Amino acid sequence: MTNKSANKRDKVDKLIDQFWKHGFLTLSRKYGKYLPEPKPIGQYDIDALGKYKRKLAIGITVTEEDLSNNNLVTKINFIAKGYPRLNNFLLTIFVGVPSELFLKTSMYLYQLENDVQSKIKLISIPSGK
DSSP states (O other): OOHHHHHHHHHHHHHHHHHHHTTOEEEEETTOSSSOOOOOBTTBOOSEEEEETTEEEEEEEOOHHHHHTTHHHHHHHHHHHSOGGGTTSEEEEEEEEEGGGHHHHHHHHTTSOHHHHTTEEEEEEOSOO
16 A cells, blocks of 8 residues: 555544544445445545434545645535535534644635534544654
8 A cells, every 4th residue: 555545544544533433423434444435425525424313424634735726615515505415414524634734724614604614523633643
């Protein structure tokens, strides 16, 4: 396994840890051995999907590239309010961010509307091991 894919796997592992801490059961995840990969939501890839009763958790990881190409706000907006299949659930979007990009990402996500911001849990992921 290359270092880059190991790093991505580690980020998803840390997202899954947060799912568990918040009581969510993981339904699908990227880079997993036993669970299937999550299906894209619209044209957007997600890293993990979890559920607890009528609550749904979607996990995505952020890179510096996501912040520079302005795709992140569009992606989160679409997931949070533009996808009809998710309307029956209380939605939480776990956004895993490398710790050095945490402040930049939180300011970046401040552009989102309040109802979308309330669905986001920003998770700091330490870089390296």
